[in-house]
Amino acid sequence: MEDRLxxxxxxxxLFWGDxxxxxxxxxxxxxxxxKERLRRTVKAAEEHLDFLPIAYYPFECYYVKGLLVESCGPRERFLEDWKLVQEAVAEANKPGKFVTFLGYEWHGDRRRxxxxxxxxxxxxEPLDSSESLPELYENLRERGGIAVPHHTGYQVGERGKDWNFFDEELSPFVEIYSSHGSSEGCDTPFPMEYNLSMGPRVSGGTVQDGLNRGYKFGIIASGxxxxxxxxxxxNGLMAVFARELTRESLWEAFKKRRVYGVTGDRIRLYFSINGHVMGETFASKYPVEIKVEVxxxxxxxxxxxxxxxxVLYTYNHSGRWKVPEEEGDLVRAKLRVKCGWGPGRHYGFEKVECKVWKGSFELTEGRIISVEPCFTHFGQALRQVSxxxxxxxxxxxxxxxxTPLLAQHHRLNFQGAIFEIEAPLRSVINLRVDPSRLSVPFRDALRTERVLALTEEAEELIREQFGLTREEVENPDVFWHNAWKMKVYRAIPYExxxxRFSHIDDDVERSENYYYVRVTQLNGQMAWSSPIWVRFEE
Known part of the structure; x- marks a missing residue:
């Protein structure tokens, strides 16, 4: 079974980056x-991404009479850091294998x-210290740079996007989602509640506010x-449709808005109107055919x-597919494995170490088609050995x-991967995590979820730090609550x-209209396409 483009x-x-x-x-x-810090970041990116635009953060936090404050504007030290970033980005760029871009977070008047x-x-290129956005735009036009608005949905004047100042050529796309949440619109599905200091999301600066003004820009997500x-x-990833993995090809896709965003899962999203792909504009005299494939x-x-x-049209996929039951058929499916949970310091532990899970995923029959990483921190590796x-x-x-931290500070506890497989129902999935083993018949994996809990490790940790045995603890919940766990999700068949579907829009308004696609999975993961613009003419 092959996916047709x-x-x-x-x-x-299709290339993925942050x-x-x-x-x-x-x-x-x-x-x-x-240099070592920068190389560590680049190496981690090379392990699970195709490209990385590094965003140096030219700010510093310091205390004034005990109050934590973040700097505004340039500092001499930033220029020394910038030299290191420049060198690291140039050194790491490997066309065809891994691509880097030089970048930074603008440190002008973000509040306005x-x-x-x-x-x-x-x-x-230089670290630009322009105070105003119009000045920054002018400099970027000369140097061939772009400026990407992000977390636009906060209060305008308090670091939300002021759409009175926008240049489509120099801001070809906008970040709709990140660790802050979604800036799509005020009454849109995903909240923007992770940063309690900068929130809440309000009208004025959202992505839809910008589109409703008639601006043309693509949509991405990033961390x-x-x-x-x-x-x-x-925390968000950016997808790019480019011809090859080079700076020039990716940049051409950036400028043409052939980009989209996902919250985390690498959802493949194809969207066209009358044969025009996301990011394009065209004119039509007649109703249009919208095609979507996910x-x-x-x-x-x-x-x-x-x-x-x-919302023009909603396609409901739930209820349209069934779990395969024919014994002789090869079944294509995706199965997610997720590790984490573990001891909580609030139970009184003085010290909790990281947990290293070394193991394997193996089929008795069939094949592994692909493996998708779901990583949140350093120390991860996937290697298909057969x-x-x-x-x-x-x-x-x-x-x-x-505590009131950004979402990424809570995600470090979880790591995992998604295994796409093709196998007969009689195949068995063997998961090994030393010293534990878990065998799941493929037929059963399509119907149920499982958890492997390392409760014996939790008992040993409690014995070491508190001197308590299981018999001395009245409520045994504490051992389950503090056990590292591996969850084996239900396998989802290809169907x-x-x-894939199409929809005819025959409501022809004699004006320019924007369309984009929003995808939601049952696990809450989402994707947003870049828009396509259609001007209906007489």
Whole structure:
């Protein structure tokens, strides 16, 4: 069973990156910036991404009479950091294998104009200290750079996007989702509640506010990660349709708006209108045919076509597929494995170490088609050693206390992968995590979920730190609550994570209209396409 590319996308390949990995210099929360730190970030990106636009963060936090404050404007030290970033980006760019872009978070008047990340096509461009966005735009026009608005949905004048200042050529796309949540619109599905300091999301600066003004821009998602690790699963990724993996080809796709965003799962999304792909504009005298195809990573719940800020059509995929039962057939499916949970410091533990999971995923029959990483921190590895076996190393961090931190600070506890397989129902999935084993018949995996809990490790940790045995603890919940766990999700057959449909829009309004697609899986993971603009003429 092969996925056929939708008409219009045949000449492109799909590449994944994180266009918002903030790299800090030295301050109370971060060590000095060094070549080693930068190389560590790049190496982590190479392991699970295709490209990385590094966003140096030219700000520093400091205390004034005990109050934590973030700097505004340039500092001499930033220029020294910038030299290190310039060198690291130039060194790491490997056309055809892994691509880097030089960039930084603009440190001008973010409060007035909104936050923007600046990226350059060429190496060794300057760290621009323009105070106003119009001045920054003018400089970028000369240097061949772009400025990407992000978390636009906050209050305008308090770092939300002021759409009175926007240049389609220099801001070809906008970040709709990140660790802050979704800036899509005020009454849109995903909240924007992760940063309690900058919130809430309100009208004025949202993505739909910008589109409703008639601006043309693409849509991406990216992490806004602040712990050096790029591509944190769940904080947003950027997808790009480009002809090849080079700076020039990716940049051409950036400027043409052939981009889209996902929250974490690498949902493949194809969307066209009358043969025009996402990011394009065209004119029509007649009703248009909208085509959508999605290859998800979990069961697809619904796919919505948005026209001019309103839902034009909803395709409900839930209930349209069944679990295969024919014994002789080969079944294609995706199965997710997720590791984490573990001891919580609030139970009184003085010290909790990271947990390293070394193991393998193996089929008795069939083959592994692909393996998708779901990584959130350093120390992860996937290596397919044969058609039926993949070795993995997951390193999960201790649980973070429930304090008002950004979402990425809680995600470090979880690591995992999605295995796409093709096998007969009689095949058995063998999961090994030393010293534990779990065998799941494929037929059963299509119907139920399982958990492997390392409760004996929890008992040993409690015995070491508290001197307590199981018999001395009145409520045994504490051993389950503090056990590291591996969850084996229900396998989803191809029919559950693949959808294709078309819709005719015969409501021809004599004006320019924008359309985009929003995808939601049953596990809450989402994708947003870039828009297509249609001007209906007489």
């Amino acid at each position: 939708m008409e219009g996308y045949e000449e492109f390949r 266009a918002h990995t903030n790299i800090h210099g030295e301050d109370p929360n971060h060590p000095p910036l060094t 104009y909104g936050d923007h990340n600046v990226y350059y096509l060429r190496d060794y 806004d990660n602040h712990r050096d690790y790029p591509g944190v699963w769940g 290859v998800g990573c979990h069961a697809i719940d619904r796919i919505e076509i948005i026209k001019n800020g309103r 058609e039926r076996k993949c070795d993995f190393t997951f390193t999960t961090q201790p649980r973070t206390p429930l 559950g994570y693949h959808a």
